[in-house]
Amino acid sequence: MKNKDIPKQIKSAYSLSRRNAMAGRLFCLPLYIGVLLFFGLPLLQSFWYSFNDVVADVGGYVTTWVGLDNFHNIFRVNVYFTTSLTKSLTELLYKVPVVLIAALFFALLINQKFRGRVLTRAIFFLPVIIASGVVLKIINSDGAANSMMEGVSADSGSGSYGSIFDSSAVQNFLIEAGLNEKMVDYFGTIANSMFDLLWMTGIQMLMFLAALQSISPSLYEASAMEGATSWEDFWMITFPSLTPMLLVNIVYTIVDTFTDVANPVMLQIYKQYSGLYYGIASAMSWTYFLIIGVILALIMLIFSFIQRDEYLVQARKAEKLAARRAKLAAREAAMAAREVANQA
C-alpha cells in the first residue's frame, strides 16, 4: 500500500513543479524576446567594441582588433578616468544614506493625513518630473537659480537670492564647536550638496510612499489594540514591510548617482563618445558598470543574507521549542507510566 503511493506522489510533485516552471517561463517570455532583439545584441556588440578600434564608415562601423589596448589606455594613459572613478565612488558613500533617510522621512511625512495633502504631494512630485529631464539642466545653467542650487550667493540677473543652503555658516559653527577639520569638511560637502540631495529624493520618496500604501491597515489596528507606541509601530511593522522596497531604492540610488549625466565618469564616457572614440568609450563603460555590478551584487547578497538569516533564526527557535516540548511530553509520559506501574 505504502510503496505504491510514494512514487505516485513524487511523480505528481515533479509534474507540478515542471508545470510551474513552464508557467514561469511563459510569464518571462517578453523578456526572452526583448533581450534577444533589443538588449543582448547591442550589449555584446559594445563588449566587442571595447576590444577593438572602431572607425565610422559608410553604413556602419569598421572594427580592428586591438586586444586590451583600450583598457590599458583608460587606466594608464587617460589621466582623468581613475580620478573621476574614485571621486564618484566616494560620492556614493554619503549620497546613498542621506538620500534614503531623507526620502523615507518625507514619505512617512506625506503619508499622514493632514490638510493640504494633495497640494503637498503635487509639490513633492516636482523633483520627479524636473530632475530627470532637460529642465534641471536649464535651471542649473541659470544664474540666479543656480546660486541657490550650488549654495553660493551671487548677485546676478534679476535680483540676488541669498542661498538657503550656504554651508560656510555651518562650517564656521562646527569649527567653533571644536570639531575635527576633516569632519567639518565632510559635513560641509553634504551641506553644500544638500539642495541636490533633496532634489534626488523625489523618486525614492514615491517608491517608499507606494510601499507604505500597501501595508495592511489591520496590522496597525492590531498593534494599537496591544497598546504599541507609534515608535514601536515603525520598527515592528512599517520598517520590516518596507525592506523589499528599501532594496529597490538602494539599487536605484546607486545606479542613479552612477549613471547621472553629471557624474564625472559619465562625462568622461560622453566625451569619448562625442570624440568618436567608440572603442575607448565602450571599454570605459564596461569597466564602469562591472564595478557598479560588483557593488550591487554585494548589497543584494547582504540583503538576501539578512532575510534568510531571519528565517533561519526563527526556524531554529521553533526547532528548539519543539524539542523542549517533546522532552517535556516524554518526561510526563514517563512519569505517568511510572505512576501506572506504581499503582499496579
Add this chain to the structure above:
Amino acid sequence: MKLQINRERLKSRLPKWLFSLARAVLIIGMSYVFLFPVLYLVSVSLRHADTVTDPSIVWVPKVLSLESIQKAWELLKYQQTAVLSLIIAVGSTLATCISCSLVGYGLSRFKFAERNLLFFIVILMIVVPPYTILIPSYLNFRYFDLLGLLSIPPFSFLTPGGQGYFNLVEYPQAVLTFILPSLFATGLRAGLFIFIFRQSFLGMPKDLEEAACIDGCGPLRTFVQVIVPLATSAFITVMLFSFVWHWNDYSTSAVYFLGDIKPISVMLNNLRDLLNASNPEFIPLSADMTRTYISAGALLVVVPPLVLYIFTQKYFTESIERTGIVG
C-alpha cells in the same frame, strides 16, 4: 480633581499640537526647496523679455506678458511635438506596465532553472548605462531585420522595396524604437520596473495564490484577477515613472529622431539653437532674452506630467483599502 483632568488633557494634547507644527514647518520648508526653481521659471517666463534685467523685479513681473510663452510654443512646435511625446510616453507606459509586470511575476513566484540568470540580466539592464549600447542599438533600429530573419527571401517581401530590413529611425516610425522594446520588457529603464514589480510581488502573502490555485484558477488568471488588483500602488508608481521618464528622455530620443520634429524634451534641449536660427537678423539674442524664452519652454514641458500626477495621485490614497488579506 479638576486640575488633574486639565493636566491630563494638556499632556495628551501638547505633543500632538507640537507635532503638527513641526510637520507643517518641515513640509513648508521642503515645499519651498522644491517650488523655488518652478516659481522662478513661472516668474521669468511671464515677464516681458525687455524687463528681465530690471533689478527692481524679484518675483512679481511689472508687465505681464505671454509673449515669451507664445514664442517658445511656436519654436518648440508644441502641438506636434507634444503629441509625439504623448504618443511615445503613453504607448510605452502601457506596454511597459503589461510586459514588466508579467516578467516581474514570473521572476518572483515560479521556480525554473534559468531564473537566476534571467534576474541577473534584469540587474544588468538596470546597471548598463544607456550610452554603452546607444550606437549598436541605433544600428539595430536603422537596419531592423529581426536578427536577419527579414533578409531571407520569403520575409524580405514584407519590407519596403524588398530590401530586407525596416528603417525605424525616421520621424513617424521612430515611435516604435520606444514602444517595441517596451512591449518586450526592454524599454527605457525596464530593468528597474521589472525589479519594482518583482519586489512588490515578493512582499505579498502566498496564501492568496494558494487559495486561488485550490479553487482551480490557472496562473494567468490568478495573476490578472488576484495579484494585479492588489499591486495597484506598484502599477501606479511604474506608470508615473515610465510616463515621466519617457516624456523627459532627451539623450536617446535625440539619436533616433532625425529631422525637424522630435520629442518635446529634445526640442527643449535644442531651444537655444532654434532661437538663434529663428532670428532673422542673425544677431545673437542677449543672454537674458534667451533665458526668458528657455524658461517659458521649460514651463511648457513641465506642465503635462504635473497635470497627470495631480489626476493620478488620488489612487495612491485609495489603494490602501484594497489590500485583500485581513488580519
